[in-house]
Amino acid sequence: MRIAQVTGFLGSGKTTFLIEVAKELNLRGLKVATIVNDVGHINVDRKCMEVHGIHTLEISGGCICCEVQGTLTTTITNIYMSYRPDVILVEPTGVAIPLGLKQAAAETVKKMPNILEQSPIITFVDAMRIDKLMNNVRRLVETQIIEADAVLITKVDAVDQKRLDMVIALVRELNPDVELLYGSSKTGQGVKEIADIMLNGKAVVYDLTDAEKRFDKKYGE
Numbered sequence: 001m002r003i004a005q006v007t008g009f010l011g012s013g014k015t016t017f018l019i020e021v022a023k024e025l026n027l028r029g030l031k032v033a034t035i036v037n038d039v040g041h042i043n044v045d046r047k048c049m050e051v052h053g054i055h056t057l058e059i060s061g062g063c064i065c066c067e068v069q070g071t072l073t074t075t076i077t078n079i080y081m082s083y084r085p086d087v088i089l090v091e092p093t094g095v096a097i098p099l100g101l102k103q104a105a106a107e108t109v110k111k112m113p114n115i116l117e118q119s120p121i122i123t124f125v126d127a128m129r130i131d132k133l134m135n136n137v138r139r140l141v142e143t144q145i146i147e148a149d150a151v152l153i154t155k156v157d158a159v160d161q162k163r164l165d166m167v168i169a170l171v172r173e174l175n176p177d178v179e180l181l182y183g184s185s186k187t188g189q190g191v192k193e194i195a196d197i198m199l200n201g202k203a204v205v206y207d208l209t210d211a212e213k214r215f216d217k218k219y220g221e
């Protein structure tokens with residue numbers, strides 16, 4: 001069983017894209033469950049997933065990358081016992097950062113060593129809005145990109161080449177070597193590639209020193 005987690009700020013296209021990925025995995029004969037994590041009362045994402053027939057569990061009361069890390073293990077154990085999926089897709093809150101997610105999943109993997117494997121953490125970068133977010137929630141968005149194992153630039157159907165080049169440059173400046181993919185829930189671009197990464201990719205060991213250096217360069221000047 002694989003646990004495949006994504007990150008990306010509010011509205012970056014996570015739910016819409018994960019529904020397409022779940023359909024793709026189903027077509028490949030795989031059983032998929034999703035975990036959605038919301039701090040609000042009504043979980044819209046859960047409803048969206050369920051409308052598409054995707055088995056969905058919810059973790060609420062805080063973000064799984066920090067406050068409720070431990071809950072992830074319980075929830076995954078429950079899904080395993082009751083549903084036996086091949087892949088668990090995890091959509092955390094928009095403020096989750098990859099390192100926290102990785103730690104949460106690593107704890108769960110430790111408890112289920114021969115059963116569970118962690119997929120790369122994929123950060124969703126909204127091609128339509130990333131520059132605006134950089135003004136408002138810069139540190140968070142930068143962390144999401146710096147700590148990513150792979151980056152998916154989303155909504156590419158809605159932007160021109162000039163904007164796309166700007167977004168690519170922004171991602172590359174923060175994380176020069178990261179695997180970069182392009183996605184659209186509207187055209188289906190990137191869905192197969194993301195499914196492949198989730199099934200076959202390995203979560204990269206996070207190099208804290210290197211990332212810290214990049215932060216220092218940006219903010220220490």
Ligand SMILES: Nc1nc2c(ncn2[C@@H]2O[C@H](COP(=O)(O)OP(=O)(O)OP(=O)(O)O)[C@@H](O)[C@H]2O)c(=O)[nH]1
Nearest residue numbers: 009010011012013014015016094155158184185186
């Ligand atoms: N043009 C375009 N719009 C998209 C695409 N994917 C999502 N959207 C739109 O972007 C908005 C947010 O999409 P969601 O999938 O809800 O994003 P999210 O990251 O799950 O949002 P939160 O769960 O609130 O953080 C919706 O209005 C979608 O219709 C895409 O590939 N292309």
Ligand SMILES: [Mg+2]
Nearest residue numbers: 014015045091
């Ligand atoms: Mg969502």
